[in-house]
Amino acid sequence: SSNEHKLNFKKSKEACLSYIQDALLQKQWKRAAEFLTCYVESLEKDYSREHIGPSEMIWRLGTEILWHHSQNSMKEFNCFMEQMKTLGVKRYLKVCLEHVFHLLCNGQIDEAYQNLSLAESWRFGEQTALQDKEMKLIQAYRGLLDYYSWSKQKNILLEQGEDGFSDLAVEQEMHSYFRKAAVNLKEIIKIPGVWDIFVKCYVDLLEFYGDHNEARQVLNEYAYNSRFPANPNAHVYLYQFLKRQGESKKSLISALKILHDIVPSHELMIDFNTMLQKSKKRKKRRLGLEVIFAALDYAGWKENAKAWSCLARQVKQIVISEKHLDWIKQEWNSRKDWWPAFHFSRYLAKRNWQENKSLSYEKALVAGILLGKGCKYFKYVSHQGCKAQLKRFRMLKKFVNRHNPVHLRISG
C-alpha cells in the first residue's frame, strides 16, 4: 500500500541520512558525497513536514562536503549554491548569506558583493520575521563592503594628496561609496544586537566627514541603550572615541567607571587605575585602589605583573604616607580569607620566582605589607632574592620589616 511505501521510503531515507552523518563525522568526504547523491532522491518524494526539510538538509550536507572534499573547486561550489538557492524558497536569503560568507572567506570580495546585491533585490511573497532579519544582515554586509571600497578610495586619495594632486573622479566615487555604506550600516545598528564591526565602520565614516555629534550619538546609543546586550566593546569604543576627541579626564573617567561596573576584569582597568592614581582628588585615588584590587580578584589577572606593580605602587604610597590605611583595610577585609591561598601560597611563590622575578617582587611587596613579614610568599621570595644577591629584594626586605606593624592595623 502507499502508506507502507511511504514508511519504507522514510526508513531508507533516514538510514541514508545516518550514513552521511556518520561519514561526515569521520571526515570521510568521498563516502559522504556518494551517499548524498542517493539522498537527493528524497527531494522527489518529500512527505515530511519537519522543521528542516530535505532541501535544507541537502544544502547543509552538500556545503559541508564541498568545503572539505579534496577535489572541490570554487566554480563547482558556486554552481551548487545557485542550485540550492532555487531549491528552497523559504531559505533563499539564508543560503545567499552563507554563499557570500564563503566567498568572503575565500577572498572573492567582488563576487560576494554581486551576490549581496542580487539577494537584496529578491522578493517572494510576504517576508517572515526571520527573512526580514536576514535581509537586514545582507544589506549590512553590503554596507560593510561599500565601506571597504570607500576606505580603499580614501587611501588612494590620501596617497595622492601627499603627492600634491587629487583626482575628482576618485573622490566622487568615494563619496558615493560613503552614501551607500552609511545608509545600510545606519539601519542595522538601530536594531538590538552585537554590531561591533558595523558600528566601528559607521563611526569611522562619520568621523571622516566631521559628523562628530552623530558619531557620539551612535556610540552612546550602542553603549547605553538597555535593549542592547551589555557589550563591553560598546563602552570601549565610546572611550576610544572620547579619547580621540580629546575630551576631559572627567568624561573619560566616567566612561571607564561604567565599564568597571560591568566588567571589573577588563584590561582597560590598568589605564583606569593609572588615570585615577594621578588624580588629585582623594575619592578618585580611592576608586583607583578599588579598581586594581577588584581586577586582581580574577583568575585571568593572577600573573599580570603590570597590575601587581600598580597595586604595589599604590599600597607603598599609602604605607609611606601613613594616610588612608583604612582604604587598604577596607579592601583587604573582604579578601583576607581567600587572597592568601589564592595569591600568596608557598607554591605560587616558588613558581612566580622561577617564571617571573619582577612579578614575584611586586607580589612579595604587597604580601609583606598586607600579611606581615611572616607571610610564606614574602619569606620565600625575599629569601631567594637575598640569596641571589639582588639589591631590589634587600631593599624590599628592609621596607617590609620597617613597616611590619602596618599589617596588624590592616587586618585588625
Add this chain to the structure above:
Amino acid sequence: MEFPAALFPSYFGAGPPQEEGSPAPVAGWGEHGQVLEGGAGRRQVQPAFVPRRGATGDKWEAAEAAAVPMLLPSAGCWIPSPAPQDILYHSGLCRKLRPGKSGATLDFARQLGHFFVDHPEDAFGSLGRLLHKNFYLGNSKLKRPARNSTIRMTALVEDIDRLEARRGCPRQHLASRLRWFSHLCRDWLFEVPLGLLADCLHEELMQQWSNLLFDDSLTGGALAWLPSEDGGTPVGCLVHPGGQAMNHLYFQDVMLEELPRTRGSPAQFELSGRVQQVASARVDGQDFVGVRSDYHCGVWRVPAKRRAVPTPLQVIRTDVPASCLTVSPHLPGELSVCTQSGTVYLWSVETGLQQLRDDPQTMFFRDHSPWRWSDFTAHPRVLSCADRTGLQCLDARAPRRCHFDLFKVGEEAGCQQGERVVLPMYLGRAHPSQYLVTTQFSVYVLDERLPLVPVLRWAHMMKAPPLFAHLIPGKPGRSHNVLLGTSRTQELLLLQYRDSFWGVSSGGSQSACQLAGTPQKLHSIAGCLQHLPTQLPHRHHLLEQRLTAPAAGLAATLQEDGPHKSMLIFQLSEAGDVFCQRLTHKAAHPPAPASRDEATTAPGSSPLFEAPASSPQGLGTAALRYRRWLRALSRTCREPPRHTWPPSLSQRRLFTRRDLEGPAGPSSLQRQMRQRLRQTMEEGGRIQHWEPLVLQPPPLPQTLEPVGGPDPLSARLTAAWAGDWEQWWEERTRFSVAQRQRALRERRRRQKRAQGRRSLSASFTSSLTYQSELSELSDTGPPLVSPGRPPILSQESSPPAGSPPVRSPATSAPPDEALLSSQSLRCRGIPKERRKTLRDYLSVWAEGPPEPPEPPGSQASQLCIPSSQSQLSSASQPRRKRPRMGF
C-alpha cells in the same frame, strides 16, 4: 585575558525562544554563521575575512580501529540496570490496539505481583501467619470438620493461572471467584494498605521509566584523570568507580605507553553509595578529587608526586540527593555542592558549608526538573548556579544581592523551543572567563564579561543529550579541544574552538571566538563489538549487553612527546569498564588520499585483529589487550545470575526422543561420542575435533537412509555445530526426496496389497504401525516445524518438494489415514466428542515421544491455546494444517 576587540555580529532579542524546537539531524553542517574581518597581514589590498565556523583546525586521527579496554573486568558479575522491556507492558495485542506514539504503558500489575512473590513477608506477613491454618493448597478434598474453617486455594490459583494465560484477550472477564476473593480481603489482607503500596510502586516505576528516558544523575561523569608532574615517563592516575554496585573508588596509577598500562594495584576506598560523579581540579600542585553519590559527597587530596597516596579529607551527607559537585580550580579544598531541593552550597574543607541559595523554583521559567548544577567562575568568590532554564552567577560574599544572569534559555541566546540546559562547565583552563553550556540541541561558549549572548553556538546533532564534557586546553593561539559524551548512546564528539585569533579590524589585537575544524566522532565502547572474534550466541549476547551499557564518564589527557602529540581518551561504562583510545596529531594538511579509515570501515573487517607488519608477535598490543579482557570477562561471568541466562530451549521441541535415542544398539564409539556431546552441551563448550565420518553406520534394516552415510542425528549435529546447518538441510532434502518418494511408493504398493486381507474392524495395532511409520518419517524428514524457524514457516504456503507426502495437502491420503477419519472412528464405537481428542492425541504421537509422558488431555489443551491465538494473529500455525484429518 583581553576582551576581543570585535565580536561577530548577531541579533539580540529578549523573551522566550522563537525558533521551533526539534532535534534536527543536520543542523550543524554547512554554515559559517557570520564572518568578521581578520586576516593575517595589515598591508593587504583587500580585507580578509574569517568565519565563525569553518576555520581549519588541528587534524586528529584515531590510532586504533576501536577503543581498547584499559582495565580487566572486575570480579563479580555486573548487574545491568533495568531495560525498557523490564518495566513496560508487553503485549502484541496491546501494541496493535494502540498504535499511537504513547505506546509506553508501564507494567504496573506485573511489578506489584513481583513484589508479592519476592517479599511475601513484607506484603502479607502477619495475616499470612494468622490465616496460615485456614488456607489449604492441596488437591485432595477437605474433610468434614476442617471444611468449616479452611478454604481450598487450589481452585483460586488455577483461576489466576487461567487469567494469566488469557492475558491480552479482549474478551477477558475476571473470574467471579477471584473477584469475590479480592473484594473480600482487599482491605485487610495486606500488611501495607494496598492503595499506599500501589502509589509508592507507581511512583517508583515512573521514576525508573523517566530514568530510562533520561538519567541526569550521571551528569558530569564519574571518571577523572590526574596527570602527574613528574618528568620522564608520562604517568597519571585514573580515578574511577568500580565493584558490583559501583561503590568502590579506585585511584589507579597508569603509565602512558603505546597503550596506557596500569601500574601496581590501585588505592581503593569503599563508599556507602553508588558513585555518580567524580570531579577533580588541580590547585597549587595538588589534585582535589570530589566524589558524589546520592546522599554523600566526599573530597580526597592527591599530591601530584609520583606514587602519592590519596588522603580522604571530608565527607558531607545530604538529606536530598545531591545533583552536582564541582571542585574549585582556584582555592585548595573548596567545592560547590547542589542538591535536588534547589540548595547550593560552597563547601570549604576548612570552614565547612556555606549556603548560597535555597530556592526550589527554577530561575527563569517553570521547569519540573529538580536538577541543579553549580560551578566556579573566573572570580574565586563568584559561583555559577544552573538549572534547566539557565545560569546565574552569585557572589558568595553577598549571594542575595550580587548576582547576574549568565545564560538564559530564550531568544537572548537564540535557543529553540523546549531547549534545556544539560551540562554547564567552566572552561577556566582554556580561558579564565569562558564557559561551556550544552543543551540537548546545541553547545554554547559563553564569556562572563558579555553575559546572555553566547560567543559561540553550534548544533551538535548528537542523538542523546551530552552529559559529559572534557576540556583539553591548547597552547595560547592554538585551538582548544572539547570532548562531549552522551550516556545511553555512548557517543563521543571532539570539537575544536579558538578563543581568539589575530584580527586586523581590531588593530592587531585579539578577536572573537570561533569554531575550528569539523567535529569528529570518536570510537564508542560498543563500536569494538564488530571487531571482536565471533562468539557463541549467548556469549555474544552477554558481551553485547556489557559493551552497550550506558557510558558513565569521560576523561582525557594530552601527551606530548617531542614533535609527536597525541590525545588519550578514557571512557567509563556503567558496567565499570574503562576503555581507552588514542588520537594522534597530524601536523600539516597533506592532500588526503583515500585515507586508511575510509578503507577499513567496511563492516565485518577488523583491522584490530589483523597482524600489523611491525609487530613480530603477529598481533597488535590492542588485540592482545582484547584477548585478555575477553578471557577475564568470560571467567568472571561463568556463573551468571539466573536472569541473565538466555532463554533455554527445550530439546524435546527440536528432536523427538526417537531422534535422540537413535537406532537400536548404538556402537560403543557412538555412545562415546554421544556422551561427549552431552557433556559438552552441559558445559556449554564446543567440540573442536569432531570426526563424524569415523562412525560406522549402524545396521538399519528398514531405514530409508542411503546406506553408508553417518546417522542423521550425528550428521545434523555436526552440521549444526559447524554452523552450516542450513546447507546440510538443503542437501539433505534434495538428496532424500527421490529416495523417500521411491520408498513410500513401494510401501504404499505393499499396503494396497495387504488391504485386501485386512478388515475394517482391525484393531489399533494398525494405527500403531502407522504411528511407527510416521516417526520413521519424522526421523528422516524435516524437523517439526517450530515457530522459531522462519525459513520453514515461509515455505508453509507452498510446501517444499522434500516434505513428506503425509504432511502435504495431497488429495490421495494414505490408506491408514482412513482409519482415523470420522467414519472409521465412528465405526469403532468411539463417541463423537472424544474423536477430536483422539485425533489430537495421535497427532501428538506423531511428534512427541512414543510413550505418553503426560495424559493426552493435557497435551490437547496445550495445543488449544496457540490455535485460539492463531485466529487473532495473522501468523499462521502450521500445526493446524492437517488435511489428512478429513476436515
